[in-house]
Amino acid sequence: MKRKHASMYFDEINKGKAHVENRLVTREIFRQKVIRFIVCSDQPFTIVEDPFFKDLIDYCSEGNEDCELFCAKTAKNEIQKLFVEYKANITEMLQMNTDCWTSSNQHPFQGVIGRWISDDWELQNAVIDLTVLQGSHTGKNIAKFFWDVLVDYNLLQKVLGVTTDNASNMDSFFVELEKLFGDHGSRDMIIMIGDGDEDAYSSDDGSDVDPDVEKKRSKELPVVAKIRKGVVAIRRSPQRREMFQRQCKVADIPHKNLIRDVRTRFNSTLNMIERAKEMSTPYDMTLSCIPELRKYVLSDYEWKVIDELIKLLAPFKEATIMLSSEHSPTLSRISSVYQLLFTHLEKYIDEEEAPAASKRARNSKCMERSEWLVNAARNGWEKLKKYYPTSDGLVHIVATDPRYKLVWYKAIGWPKQWIDNARRLVTELYKTKYLPTYSNKDLDNNGIQAKPTPPKTTDNAHHSLFGDLFSQQMSTYQRISANDDLKRYLAENVVDPDMLIKERTGINGVLGWWKIHEKEYPIVAAMAKDFLAISGTGIPVEGLFSTGTDITSPKRQCLAAETIRVLICLKSWMKGKEAFQNDLQNALMYKLGTDGATDRTDE
Incomplete structure (x- = not known):
């Protein structure tokens, strides 16, 4: 084209140059673009001082003085200013989700998410704030920090409901929050919800672990503890994992990784025993080949116990997955889910009241199994009863x-x-x-x-x-x-x-x-x-925390707590709805132990 159509060639070149020359690049626009790059791609502030990054900018800017990079301190200051600007625009009637999280460099935070339904009838989520918690994690202290967020963002008159997990300190959290609202006279109608999350076993004295939870775990079925120890022992060693893979081939069973239960994942104990049952043949064969692990091999009776336990817990897993949806309202279904779970557990409890003749027909092992099964069902029933929604606000949700x-x-x-x-x-x-x-x-x-x-135009009276x-x-x-x-x-x-x-x-x-x-x-x-915007679970705020590990990467371990807060909130505000939905999906997958999340190294 250059030889045969020289005029056309140079016209095209000049058009390109004119386009570049006509594009106005000011110092302000350049800074905004660089700051957005740092925040949204989780870059360290010092990226602006990196010689290779500078070389790239110099090459692309072709000597434009307005495209001059600034120092890392200026980058931090610009991010702080931008945070204040975005924060001023955050404020409808909102449903709130709140939860606590500790970063990898040991800074404690409380996340607050707002939810509403748009004019186009789409469910929306937005980060409100990520506050730095100070002092013990008592319910009263957490309520105080949550209240401060509502005051800071002028949301006292806009809060319709609050959803948290069911950690024991949340009982006193709601008591204190209702007191604060009552003293302020802000609202006489606010829905309080504990979502049944297994997360954050925190006691009200501020400790990280609820003693009752540890006590219950120590009293769990011996067969569950036995599987956990066997699974951890195999997963911990590369050689044992390799042996497990070989045993899968011998048994002609497609290899799947064993799952270890984690307290911060929904239904993770059920996931662990389901996978162990599915892989029971190569699992027992692997344990049998290692002398020190033979004590973890399960008997036929113990595998029958596992079968019964899976049947008992399976409806809870199904309910969790259904209620964890973030694309449509789910809280209106909570009452019906509770009713189904109550009915499911009562089937086991009612067995205990069967005719005496049928009881005598069981052998001793069946009697033992029946006793633990009935006790497990009773414990589950009492736990459900404790968290059964009693708020009048739920009536409005079901009605609409x-x-x-x-x-x-x-x-x-x-x-x-x-x-x-x-x-x-x-x-x-x-x-x-x-x-x-x-x-x-x-x-x-x-x-x-x-x-x-x-106006009427007729003359006919x-x-x-x-x-x-x-x-x-x-x-x-x-x-x-x-x-x-x-x-x-x-x-x-x-x-x-x-x-x-x-x-x-x-x-x-x-x-x-x-x-x-x-x-x-x-x-x-x-x-x-x-x-209908009110969430039945704490999944929305998990989406906020799911970005935390990226923010506090190894190169950012020295970040101050306030800087982490600014970066996480600003990133969410900048990237908007689509990115937040992706974060929600990632958080949900982790909480449910899916999509490779279970392949993490055992602690």
């Missing part, structure tokens, strides 16, 4: 879910007076908080604020008179229709869950249904937008 409404309470056998009380609670909130918001608006036939009526009469009559009907918004919604049949499966019907779950019916029930839709 079109799959449940108040019909669900009748389906599970609630007495009529309980259902009537639930209806009263929902109606009172509807009339006192949501209906007044719309009462002064002109509403169309669907209850949505109508557009202003254009008779027509005008009856036209006005018709408008007055219809406006009265429209106001009644809006006032009956809740009655109409509750009177309609519940929605078949199969109708909310996007792949089948194109309706994207509960939020997709509300997106379609918002105009039909506008006031109830406003309630649904507030309550």
